[in-house]
Amino acid sequence: MTGKSIGITAIGMYVPEKIVYNADFESRMGLEAGWIESRSGIRERRFSAEGEFASTIGVKAVQDMLRRDPDALKDVDLVIYATCTPDAMFPSTAALVAGEIGLKGVGAYDLSTACSGFVYGLSMARGMILGGGARKVLVLGGEVLSKALDQNDPNTAILFGDGCGCAVVGEVPEGYGFQDFVLGADSAGGPALYISNLANTFPDGQEMRDIPIMNGREVFKFAVRVLGDSGTEVLQKTGLSNDDVDWLIPHQANIRIIEAATQRFGIPMEKTVINLDRYGNTSAGTVPLALYEAVNDGRIKDGQQLLMVVFGGGLSWAACTLKWWGGVK
Numbered sequence: 001m002t003g004k005s006i007g008i009t010a011i012g013m014y015v016p017e018k019i020v021y022n023a024d025f026e027s028r029m030g031l032e033a034g035w036i037e038s039r040s041g042i043r044e045r046r047f048s049a050e051g052e053f054a055s056t057i058g059v060k061a062v063q064d065m066l067r068r069d070p071d072a073l074k075d076v077d078l079v080i081y082a083t084c085t086p087d088a089m090f091p092s093t094a095a096l097v098a099g100e101i102g103l104k105g106v107g108a109y110d111l112s113t114a115c116s117g118f119v120y121g122l123s124m125a126r127g128m129i130l131g132g133g134a135r136k137v138l139v140l141g142g143e144v145l146s147k148a149l150d151q152n153d154p155n156t157a158i159l160f161g162d163g164c165g166c167a168v169v170g171e172v173p174e175g176y177g178f179q180d181f182v183l184g185a186d187s188a189g190g191p192a193l194y195i196s197n198l199a200n201t202f203p204d205g206q207e208m209r210d211i212p213i214m215n216g217r218e219v220f221k222f223a224v225r226v227l228g229d230s231g232t233e234v235l236q237k238t239g240l241s242n243d244d245v246d247w248l249i250p251h252q253a254n255i256r257i258i259e260a261a262t263q264r265f266g267i268p269m270e271k272t273v274i275n276l277d278r279y280g281n282t283s284a285g286t287v288p289l290a291l292y293e294a295v296n297d298g299r300i301k302d303g304q305q306l307l308m309v310v311f312g313g314g315l316s317w318a319a320c321t322l323k324w325w326g327g328v329k
Contacts (some may be wrong), residue, residue: 007177010072012065041255045161045280082117115312117284141284161280165288228264252276252286302326
């Protein structure tokens with residue numbers, strides 16, 4: 001390890017133009033718009049257009065970043081795309097994005113831990129830089145889940161949306177940047193939340209169905225526990241308390257999960273960044289989208305202490321502490 005301070009140096013985001021309101025589900029599913037919002041906190045979400053895929057929205061997020069900071073990609077030599085809805089098994093969506101944004105030839109790979117993916121990606125980027133394997137890393141978190149889900153399944157269709165956020169990870173001034181990470185996964189919970197691919201059974205022989213599956217009750221219990229536990233663990237590793245946190249940026253899955261998790265480790269909702277009401281659950285896209293908006297509207301300021309906590313399919317989880325550098329454009 002070196003004494004470098006590694007943090008976020010640039011950010012960008014993109015969400016599709018098409019807005020899908022709760023009322024749009026009423027005629028098809030018989031679910032009242034008010035009931036959907038009361039159960040989830042979601043009022044609307046974005047759905048990608050016919051020709052938009054994970055690579056498409058990733059490129060548009062990077063283009064947004066470049067409008068803010070034209071030099072953002074200078075010295076980037078690795079691209080990591082966290083997504084569970086890649087364009088293809090291969091080539092990687094990260095490689096497709098890299099080719100479109102002028103980074104042809106750099107290292108590129110996709111990372112699959114569902115909603116936890118972006119924070120996993122930040123950890124991988126920091127490790128690569130500290131280990132000397134990269135100078136700067138572009139990390140994207142994005143999904144086009146509207147294309148993967150059964151839009152007639154009330155357990156999933158009403159919750160998920162499409163969007164992408166991105167960040168460049170590199171050296172920042174001393175005292176800023178990432179402080180610590182917690183990463184975890186437990187495949188025993190996999191049957192509660194999965195999208196199948198080639199396999200038709202789990203390793204223990206339990207059958208997989210050929211449509212995306214979510215057991216809402218089990219996911220809720222897991223999420224509340226693991227968000228609280230992982231957040232507490234990473235704060236302890238960093239030597240911080242709940243009172244030191246200026247902003248909590250949680251996975252935007254369900255407002256009830258967020259409320260229960262914040263109560264579990266004692267961070268008030270007033271210090272919690274929420275945007276799921278407008279975008280729904282964009283899986284790996286939720287944390288970068290929420291981070292971008294809170295920086296862009298001035299809530300997150302130079303030197304403030306951030307805590308990111310996420311959970312996802314796998315079942316997986318991740319948390320990190322970060323001292324925000326105000327030089328991000």
